[in-house]
Amino acid sequence: MKILNSKFYYSQSSLRAYERCPKMFKYLYIDGISGITKPEIQEKIELGIDFHTLAERYFIGMEDYFYVKDTKLLNWMKILKEHFSKNLKYKSEFEIKQDKDGIFMMAKYDLLVEEGDKIRIIDFKTNEKEYNLNLLEDNMQTKVYMFLLGENIK
Known part of the structure; x- marks a missing residue:
């Protein structure tokens, strides 16, 4: 059995896994056991990864995605x-890691937009699921992202 090392950074996804099912958290983050992803799900995951890569390149000024043929990706970029x-x-793909009182937390933001003295958090969603904005306030990702940003960006 693996044991979490002393520098394990809790992320919104690891905390959400624990919140949903402590046993699943143990399998994923302590034992290092992950499940098998269905090919159609893996394809969607890879499409999301490709979009995040293209978005990051756009925000750093590298709009060189002439090679992209996927119409969904091209539409998302438009x-x-x-x-x-x-x-x-x-700030694209911006990461914050924090060690406070021996608790290690981290978040990786898809995009932070600085607008004067305000910062907007943008999280790209490439799945087809509809989101209830009222539920997002109570979402683990929202809580972790807001907390770490508030603690670390002044």
Whole structure:
């Protein structure tokens, strides 16, 4: 059995796994056992990863995705460009790690948008699930992202 090392950083996904099912948390994060992903699910995961990569490249000024043939990806990039002009300050794929009182936490933000003295957190969702905005306030990801940002960005 693996034991969490002293530098295990809890993320929103690990905390959500524990919240849903402590045994699943143990399998994933202590024992290092992961399940088998169905091919159709893996394909969607890879599409999401590709989009995140293209979005990150867009925000650092590398719009070289001429090689992309997937119409869904191209459409997502078109929408992204329409919503996010180059006039603002962005931090793409920004990571915060914190050690406070021996508790290690981390978050990786898809995008932080600096607008004057405010920071907007953008989390790209590439699945087809509809989200209830009222439920998002109580979501583990929202709580962890807001907490770590508030603690570390002044």
